[in-house]
Ligand SMILES: Nc1ncnc2c1ncn2[C@@H]1O[C@H](COP(=O)(O)OP(=O)(O)OP(=O)(O)O)[C@@H](O)[C@H]1O
């Protein structure tokens with residue numbers, strides 16, 4: 156009886172979701188769409204400032220940015236924990252402010268700090284959440300078991316969570332977000348405080364989930380994490396997106412590869428031909444050359460130095476990584492911010508002086 | 510069909526929220542021991558100590574210790590229930606409450622689930638005290654036990670709501686404790702738990718009549734000792750009115766509570 160009602164309810168939810176699409180194709184709709192999304196707090200802090208972005212169905216989207224950039228605030232608006240000051244936000248085409256409960260039913264959320272109950276066992280945590288998420292009695296056990304298995308916690312399922320390590324807690328939090336079988340999983344800094352092995356484990360689970368069809372939004376400070384997981388990333392700074400694209404695209408925007416040539420002795424003044432690359436930095440015994448493709452630039456560089464009879468000690472090729480991208484885009488914004496802050500102060504000073 | 514279904518899931522969700530509180534309660538035995546210890550101290554030290562000097566209104570054959578027994582049960586309910594509100598602050602300190610709020614559960618349901626948890630703690634503590642009451646010569650009729658349970662549930666719902674309402678506005682545990690000590694001690698001392706109210710000066714009597722615990726203590730005295738000053742039904746209606754009002758305030762406060 157209850158199950159039958161449950162199924163009806165499920166159908167009702169599906170219908171409710173579908174009714175929002177009219178003739179639009181479910182497949183082409185963005186998983187999350189934000190338009191001029193803004194959140195200001197008391198005191199005029201614009202935590203999120205006119206942000207627009209679309210997260211596509213089935214991708215892993217990363218939000219990067221320095222502390223206070225507004226990443227958590229964006230997630231909180233999506234999961235309906237806080238209301239946007241202005242702008243539009245839709246999850247699978249459903250307006251977040253108009254139908255918060257429907258939206259919440261489609262989401263799984265792993266907050267930035269501990270969100271499981273440490274006085275309960277892993278099993279109890281999942282049991283309680285499966286009830287809160289309307290998981291029917293029939294499906295409950297199977298879902299809890301498979302979530303625990305998925306996150307590698309089966310053996311410790313009946314231990315109190317307070318005896319878990321940080322990595323296990325994080326995995327349990329993800330397991331908890333999974334009992335809902337969410338269409339979109341939002342992870343706020345999923346690998347913070349984890350050792351490299353646990354981090355790998357969490358990454359693998361995230362990738363597996365994504366392969367199984369879950370759209371994923373993560374925030375992180377960890378560039379290697381973003382590089383490893385995300386199809387696309389947005390670098391945020393002061394509530395705005397500075398740049399958005401695939402990791403490869405973004406790395407390209409930083410420029411080419413840097414080839415560092417270390418010499419055995421101080422070199423005389425030399426001019427590197429343009430077709431090899433341009434010198435970005437040079438000191439007495441080392442020269443840094445920017446080239447479009449580092450590996451391909453090595454033979455001509457070696458030939459060049461040999462023909463000038465300069466002894467080369469070693470040649471290093473550095474590919475740009477997301478750290479460079481991050482520094483380029485987040486830093487610039489940061490600098491802008493300080494600049495406008497300063498002029499604001501000056502204005503205040505002028506006002507006081509009068 | 511649909512409304513029936515949502516009723517079913519609401520009970521399921523309430524059960525889940527209650528289960529969490531109950532499991533936590535069971536695992537924190539020190540909490541139970543500590544909160545049973547204080548009432549016992551009052552019952553046996555103050556009860557016997559003051560009992561040796563205090564004279565109750567003439568005609569009463571009941572000793573001071575027995576006289577304060579219903580009041581001590583109410584005291585344990587007052588402390589347990591109001592302090593229960595501090596757990597909301599704990600939940601918010603971590604992100605536990607965030608993940609509950611992100612589930613498709615209404616704020617009112619979360620509030621009632623928590624209140625049920627607080628009521629359960631009070632009920633278990635009261636049960637322990639009622640058993641200890643037998644040691645000092647208190648006897649209960651079967652109807653009396655049911656009536657006592659009703660009083661315990663009603664008073665604990667009222668005061669848990671108060672505690673949860675306060676907790677939902679407070680950012681820190683220290684702040685909560687400060688505010689709550691301004692609430693808990695007046696509630697206790699003004700309730701007539703420790704002395705009869707009919708000999709008090711009028712101004713004090715007026716203040717005691719605002720305290721919901723006054724009526725619970727009186728009702729409990731009627732049931733357990735048969736020396737209440739007002740009819741049982743009257744006391745219960747007053748506490749019920751407080752329960753509904755504070756319950757509404759609590760649910761409202763939860764509705765506007767920030768997750769951070
Ligand atoms: N409840 C709040 N009240 C006032 N200001 C807030 C509140 N929450 C966040 N802020 C402000 O909004 C800005 C963005 O905060 P947010 O937590 O979104 O940053 P974040 O990118 O997640 O940072 P982190 O990497 O440190 O987690 C910050 O300036 C912060 O101080």
Ligand SMILES: [Mg+2]
Pocket residue numbers: 226227228267343
């Ligand atoms: Mg954050």
